[in-house]
Amino acid sequence: MTLRLAPFLALLVISASPAKADDFPQQLMPELLQVEHEVCKTSTAYGKHFIVKADLDGDRKPDLILDYRDAMCGWNGTFFCAVDGCLLRIYTTRGGWHRVFDGRVRQWQLGGDRGQPIVLIDGRPLPLR
Numbered sequence: 001m002t003l004r005l006a007p008f009l010a011l012l013v014i015s016a017s018p019a020k021a022d023d024f025p026q027q028l029m030p031e032l033l034q035v036e037h038e039v040c041k042t043s044t045a046y047g048k049h050f051i052v053k054a055d056l057d058g059d060r061k062p063d064l065i066l067d068y069r070d071a072m073c074g075w076n077g078t079f080f081c082a083v084d085g086c087l088l089r090i091y092t093t094r095g096g097w098h099r100v101f102d103g104r105v106r107q108w109q110l111g112g113d114r115g116q117p118i119v120l121i122d123g124r125p126l127p128l129r
Contacts, residue, residue: 040073
């Protein structure tokens with residue numbers, strides 16, 4: 001029997017407040033479903049660290065980081081990862097939702113410089129402004 005979880009019901013925002021399905025921007029849902037259907041081809045479950053919200057572009061609105069390291073394709077917890085890293089997508093809200101990064105990374109982290117958030121991807125800053 002295949003277990004089908006509704007997207008985003010299991011998500012938690014990294015700031016420790018639970019994310020609800022309504023928290024995910026409807027404009028981005030088609031892209032999420034496209035990855036789920038084209039890449040995974042079965043049900044996808046999302047863990048508590050799949051979505052990270054942070055103001056990355058300085059517009060005081062939460063931007064999104066989707067870390068597929070915490071997504072499960074069927075029962076395969078490493079499906080979205082390969083030798084070159086795991087799928088990571090970053091969206092900013094300035095003037096509407098825009099994907100500013102889409103690639104595989106070995107590691108990423110949020111940092112800061114003079115009060116401005118910085119996303120480090122494999123040790124290098126991602127230019128977001």
